[in-house]
Amino acid sequence: MGLGIEVAGLTMTYGDLRAVDDVSFSVRPGEFFGLLGPNGAGKTTTLEMMEGLRVPGSGSVRIGDLDPRRRDTDLQRVIGVQLQASSFFERLTVREQIDTFAALYGVPAGRGLALLEQVGLVEKADVRTEDLSGGQKQRLSIACALVHDPEVVFLDEPTAALDPQARRNLWDVLRGLNESGRTVVLTTHYMDEAEALCDRVAIMDAGRVLRLDTPAALVRDLDAPVRISLAPGTLDRDAAVALVGADAVRESPAGLELTTRDPARVLAALAERDALAGLAVRGASLEDVFLSLTGREYRS
Structure with missing residues (x-):
């Protein structure tokens, strides 16, 4: 079972800009949770504070009993992170790339090949990562985030560069992750994606959460x-x-x-x-x- 997440009073400021303004919510164990909002709403900053990549100005995050600000090895074993902009080791093939990530976590190399098959990159296994398309790099980034079988997965716009076929195939991968009990937190600009995948969504703007509920309940309340x-x-x-x-x-x-x-x-x-x-x-x-x-x- 995935771990629950508690976000309490998160705030982040950059000079006069209050990028995240007193954000609080809970993610249930095993839930597929979406963070939605226009550009500049504070989604990615919130996500990075949840991942431990950015220290909050104030407030706190708990992933199970772990504090992401500590960045200890216990946390790194239980979370998988896919960022908006991915960086890979230079001059490595796709196979070497994922095997390197697997080795960092003490995971057998065979796990990497299985994930390449899941994200449709087996045929590119011997291609250098710098020769991949943007969508292929995105899929490799997701495979690397999953290589150690994390309990909580953070995905920041995972399908942004994907064609429709790759996007729908990745939905199947993400559904499978969640159905196996993993907690998944997703940001996306595709509302159909959030509607299809997420149990609940929080819609943000100007650093605040405006509404949080299931997609179906939010649509019903609109009374359109x-x-x-x-x-x-x-x-x-x-x-x-x-x-x-x-x-x-x-x-x-x-x-x-x-x-x-x-x-x-x-x-x-x-x-x-x-x-x-x-x-x-x-x-x-x-x-x-x-x-x-x-x-x-x-x-x-």
């Missing part, structure tokens, strides 16, 4: 309308406007989009008119929650 898209030619605009329960109708080359807070009534009315072919229904998502809480302006 449902959008129903109709294929072109399915129903004319006047008929759509006349539907009971349709709050608004928008027309585009892709067809009609109906907005409603009573989707059951609208769908029943469409069924009576034999207008269900090509229909798509979209409710609110975690992305809608994120934008509602943090706004839509660009962040540098």
Whole structure:
């Protein structure tokens, strides 16, 4: 079973900037926990204080009974860390790289090869790391973080440079880790990723936690309308406007989009008119929650 994490009153300032402002939350043993927020929200700084890579200005972190600020060998054995920017030993092949990480932890070399297979890098085992693509380096970084079979795994935007296939395959790896009892803490800008993987998420902005709950509960609390898209030619605009329960109708080359807070009534009315072919229904998502809480302006 993975270890629980207690974060209490974390604060970090850089001059006049309060990057992390009195952040507190708990991560349950074996939980898949997400830290979400726009650029500059304080996610990575919070994560680095949890990992022991950065000393808090104030506040504390406990991973089980361990204090990350001490950076002792007991802590290093139980946590695995994948950073946003990865650095590897120069002029080593992929196989040599992961075998070196394994040796640092006293892990048999065969473990490294098994992880390369999990992240889809066996065919690149004899390629030097400097010749890998950005996505391949990202996958190698994750394999190195897992080589000693840690109880707690910290992942900072692990799929940022991955193509869709590699991203979905990595989701399977991360789900497997969590299902085996590991505690996983993830930061990501992909809301679908957080919605698919995380048991709970904390949405941060300006160094503070704005909301913390399960993705499903956050979406329910938003109380957003449902959008129903109709294929072109399915129903004319006047008929759509006349539907009971349709709050608004928008027309585009892709067809009609109906907005409603009573989707059951609208769908029943469409069924009576034999207008269900090509229909798509979209409710609110975690992305809608994120934008509602943090706004839509660009962040540098």
